[in-house]
Amino acid sequence: MDPHIDPNGAPVSIAVISDIHANLPALEAVLAHADAQGAERIVCLGDVVGYNASPAACVDLLRAREGLVCLLGNHDAMASGLDDLRGINPMAHKAMSWTREQLDDDRRAWLAGLPLRHDDGPAVYVHASLHGTREWEYVRSPEAAARCLDALDGAVCFVGHSHIPGAWVRDADGVRAVSDDAVSVDPSGKLLVNVGSVGQPRDGDRRACYVIYDQKAGTVVRHRVEYDAAAACSAIIAAGLPEALADRLR
Ligand code: ZN
Numbered sequence: 001m002d003p004h005i006d007p008n009g010a011p012v013s014i015a016v017i018s019d020i021h022a023n024l025p026a027l028e029a030v031l032a033h034a035d036a037q038g039a040e041r042i043v044c045l046g047d048v049v050g051y052n053a054s055p056a057a058c059v060d061l062l063r064a065r066e067g068l069v070c071l072l073g074n075h076d077a078m079a080s081g082l083d084d085l086r087g088i089n090p091m092a093h094k095a096m097s098w099t100r101e102q103l104d105d106d107r108r109a110w111l112a113g114l115p116l117r118h119d120d121g122p123a124v125y126v127h128a129s130l131h132g133t134r135e136w137e138y139v140r141s142p143e144a145a146a147r148c149l150d151a152l153d154g155a156v157c158f159v160g161h162s163h164i165p166g167a168w169v170r171d172a173d174g175v176r177a178v179s180d181d182a183v184s185v186d187p188s189g190k191l192l193v194n195v196g197s198v199g200q201p202r203d204g205d206r207r208a209c210y211v212i213y214d215q216k217a218g219t220v221v222r223h224r225v226e227y228d229a230a231a232a233c234s235a236i237i238a239a240g241l242p243e244a245l246a247d248r249l250r
Contacts (some may be wrong), residue, residue: 011215013038015123016195018045018160019208020062021075022099023199023249026208027061030198031226032101037223039212043077045160045195046073046127049083050092051245052199053235055099058106062235072114073127074136080112091242097183120242121233122187123213131156136154138162139194143175146175146235149190156191160215164203165196165211165222185218199232200248237238 015034020027034042039088042065049055062068077083088096103111116133118125127136129144130151139145145168148157167178170190177226185191196209203209206226214221233246 002110007058007146007167012040013106014041014043014213015039016043016045016158016193016211016213018127018197019047019073019163019197019199020049020058021047021197022049022052022055022058022063023208023227023232024052024057025228025231026199026225027058029225030208030210031061031065033100033225034212035222037212041067042069043125043158044068044070044186045125045158046071046114047075047097047160049079050075051095051198051241051248052232053210053239053241055102056104056107058120058199059103059110060198063110064135068127069118070114071118072096072111073126075099076111076114079222081107082112091244095245098239119154120198121215122185122188124152124154124156124216125158127159129159129160136161139192140164140166142168142175142177145177145192149175149192152190152192155187155189156193156213158193158211160195160197162194162202163197163200164194165209166194167220182219184223185220187218191220196222202248206249 002055129139129148131147149170167183195211198208211222229249236246
């Protein structure tokens, strides 16, 4: 039995976070925000590390959360040694080589042991997509969203990976994007939610991004959270990581 499922099967409120990328101030701010909203569980869609300056601290902070569900992301796979660094861009390569040095055997083993997907009632959680899950396919187009939704048995799938929040539904007319900050889960429908990125948003809003999935109400609400980006930038510079990684947070 999945130890993360509430033994009474009671619906709970779940903070779904993704792509923390070793940004400790952003992770702290999001966890505090989720706690204040009454979220009872954290599901992390992966990419705990990579790019920013606090990989070990982010791993430790997440691991300390009771009932945490955390999935494997592509950066976690590289940092833990599951995947090699071939094919990634020079900046990511430099950050990943540095990240590997910051993680001891215990933390690398924890990352390497993370699962690729989590199923919980009508919801499925993966890092990138249900289609080409281990190939880390990006959901950035209606076509990619359709491929993911085709592989969805349940009513809702949560993904991250692109760092761009969004949602798509499949209805009689096909797959269409939904622009609202809050969407409802139709038990007989198909919904795909990209939860955005905690530690390196790429949609022009520099605030940390995540969603709260309220199983009881059947709603998914997006939240943007202010955090100390200047501290995250200073840590990047102090670590000797590429300055462009700090520019990305500003
Ligand atoms: Zn990522």
